[in-house]
Amino acid sequence: MSVLRGVSFALTERRVALVGANGSGKSTVLRCLNALVTPTAGRVLLDLPGADGSPGGTVDPARSPAVARSMVGFVFTDPDAQVVMPTPAEDVALSLRRLRLPRAERDARVAAALDHVGLADRADVPVHDLSSGQRQLLAVAAVLATGPRLLVLDEPTTLLDRRNTRLVRRTVDEVRVPVVLATHDLELAASCDRVLVVEDGRVVADGAPGPTLTAYRDLMDAT
Numbered sequence: 587m588s589v590l591r592g593v594s595f596a597l598t599e600r601r602v603a604l605v606g607a608n609g610s611g612k613s614t615v616l617r618c619l620n621a622l623v624t625p626t627a628g629r630v631l632l633d634l635p636g637a638d639g640s641p642g643g644t645v646d647p648a649r650s651p652a653v654a655r656s657m658v659g660f661v662f663t664d665p666d667a668q669v670v671m672p673t674p675a676e677d678v679a680l681s682l683r684r685l686r687l688p689r690a691e692r693d694a695r696v697a698a699a700l701d702h703v704g705l706a707d708r709a710d711v712p713v714h715d716l717s718s719g720q721r722q723l724l725a726v727a728a729v730l731a732t733g734p735r736l737l738v739l740d741e742p743t744t745l746l747d748r749r750n751t752r753l754v755r756r757t758v759d760e761v762r763v764p765v766v767l768a769t770h771d772l773e774l775a776a777s778c779d780r781v782l783v784v785e786d787g788r789v790v791a792d793g794a795p796g797p798t799l800t801a802y803r804d805l806m807d808a809t
């Protein structure tokens with residue numbers, strides 16, 4: 587069974603949102619970006635500048651999954667799929683491990699990442715004592731701390747209150763790297779530069795948030 591069919595687009599905007607019905611294919615598109623899903627036909631190419639702004643070259647995640655995963659920071663919808671260590675500080679430290687930083691720098695990055703999402707005072711509590719929204723923020727913090735060259739967020743605000751939703755929106759605005767996210771939060775989608783509406787494995791509207799989100803609302807309300 588094909589999940590996606592005839593999906594073809596080039597993303598050059600800094601903030602791109604995918605919206606669409608449950609099961610329409612948004613997460614599948616995102617998963618192609620870091621080789622969690624490999625297309626059976628067609629291909630995905632990443633062309634991301636280097637960390638210092640230098641040209642990064644083109645990477646095909648299907649051919650070079652490890653390279654793609656080192657470039658793409660992926661935040662899952664379900665934080666429990668991602669948060670694996672006993673405490674927040676250890677979890678962020680784990681995601682930093684492959685950077686092989688000196689201990690002091692690693693600790694500073696862990697502290698800054700937790701502080702950014704308001705979890706500085708929860709650094710050493712058991713992860714299971716965090717609320718589910720706090721775990722979602724921890725997952726975002728752990729991925730951001732690694733300094734990804736592309737940030738992919740799959741429904742990053744589903745568990746969050748209004749204030750923390752705003753924090754995530756501000757983070758999306760402020761990170762310097764491109765962001766591709768899937769969301770049912772139409773305010774978050776509206777704050778992006780471009781919105782793609784996914785329906786039944788196809789892109790049925792694509793462009794500025796105003797008209798595409800109107801098209802999405804009409805689509806949802808009509809059925």
Ligand SMILES: Nc1ncnc2c1ncn2[C@@H]1O[C@H](COP(=O)(O)OP(=O)(O)OP(=O)(O)O)[C@@H](O)[C@H]1O
Nearest residue numbers: 587589606607608609610611612613614615768784
């Ligand atoms: N590995 C898989 N094998 C078979 N079918 C899959 C697989 N992954 C996803 N699907 C199916 O593909 C379709 C699209 O799923 P996807 O997770 O991309 O939807 P989505 O748009 O992210 O939905 P939601 O808003 O509920 O998160 C669904 O019908 C799903 O059941």
Ligand SMILES: [Mg+2]
Nearest residue numbers: 612613740768
């Ligand atoms: Mg999904």
